[in-house]
Amino acid sequence: MLNHQTMSNAMKASISKVLEQMFFLPVNIGHAAQAEKETESKNVICAELGFKGDIAGSFLLALPAKLAHRAAADFMGVDAATVTSEHIYGTIKEMANILAGNTLSLYNPDKAFDLELPKLKDHVKAKQFFAKATGVVSINARTPGGGITFSLFLNQAPK
Amino acid sequence: MAYNVLIVDDSSPMRAVIKKTIKASGFNVGRFHEASNGKQALDILKDRWLDIVLTDYNMPEMNGLDLLIRIKSDDNIKDIPIVIITTEGSRQRIDAFLEQGACAYIKKPFSPEQIKTKLNRILGEPDVKSSNDEQCDEGLDF
Numbered sequence: 001m002l003n004h005q006t007m008s009n010a011m012k013a014s015i016s017k018v019l020e021q022m023f024f025l026p027v028n029i030g031h032a033a034q035a036e037k038e039t040e041s042k043n044v045i046c047a048e049l050g051f052k053g054d055i056a057g058s059f060l061l062a063l064p065a066k067l068a069h070r071a072a073a074d075f076m077g078v079d080a081a082t083v084t085s086e087h088i089y090g091t092i093k094e095m096a097n098i099l100a101g102n103t104l105s106l107y108n109p110d111k112a113f114d115l116e117l118p119k120l121k122d123h124v125k126a127k128q129f130f131a132k133a134t135g136v137v138s139i140n141a142r143t144p145g146g147g148i149t150f151s152l153f154l155n156q157a158p159k
Numbered sequence: 160m161a162y163n164v165l166i167v168d169d170s171s172p173m174r175a176v177i178k179k180t181i182k183a184s185g186f187n188v189g190r191f192h193e194a195s196n197g198k199q200a201l202d203i204l205k206d207r208w209l210d211i212v213l214t215d216y217n218m219p220e221m222n223g224l225d226l227l228i229r230i231k232s233d234d235n236i237k238d239i240p241i242v243i244i245t246t247e248g249s250r251q252r253i254d255a256f257l258e259q260g261a262c263a264y265i266k267k268p269f270s271p272e273q274i275k276t277k278l279n280r281i282l283g284e285p286d287v288k289s290s291n292d293e294q295c296d297e298g299l300d301f
Binding site: 017018021022072075076077078086087090091093094097098100101102104105108109110111112113115117 | 169170171172173175176179217218219245246247248249250251252255266267268269270
């Protein structure tokens, strides 16, 4: 059974650590209105990553395309002008992967879990999917380049 | 000495980050080789001499643990040090990597200093390695 508070704390800690250490993005947690407004727009990149373990479900990461571009350039240490779509999508999938793994390690360090491979997801469909899901924890964060939403939902009947 | 390094990760941006980090650490790298999964890595290992392999765990086709097992069961390549780079930091999973012969693991997110420290320890850069140092991790540095 999910401990919402522990998971929420793990997700917040992961966002701060991962984005600052690997993507050089200072983060302010909890600017919900602004982050949600930005990730509601059309130019949003969304990555989903399923997992199994003591609990099972998926993480969803959504951020504006402009911020994704900047994150890819900073992550790879290259000039933004040389960043391709492949770099951006690969970076956002990797960001979702690291955030999910770090979150689950913080949530329960003693239990192994299996992560699926991250995949890009249509933003509108992802929102609809999450609207029907149970056990959602959603964290909004603000960075100098825009807002990020990192969300979790649980499978209703974990396998 | 120039080291030949194999980086195995299905994410091309992550391979670029690892390369950048190793270069920034000041290691004398002869050549970087890259693979996007364990199968590709084994193909590269068949006909090239590598000094160290840094591999992701979660990959399509063949994951990092299966790659590790395959390398350690092949007499021709079993002595090549393998470093697992993973987001999955549970004790259970780390123990499995080390029991199968991984020399070290690096947990994502990582800092350049962590990469440098691990590689120094494994490859034995003379400025930091004493004759009594263990070559591989003992799994205590979470």
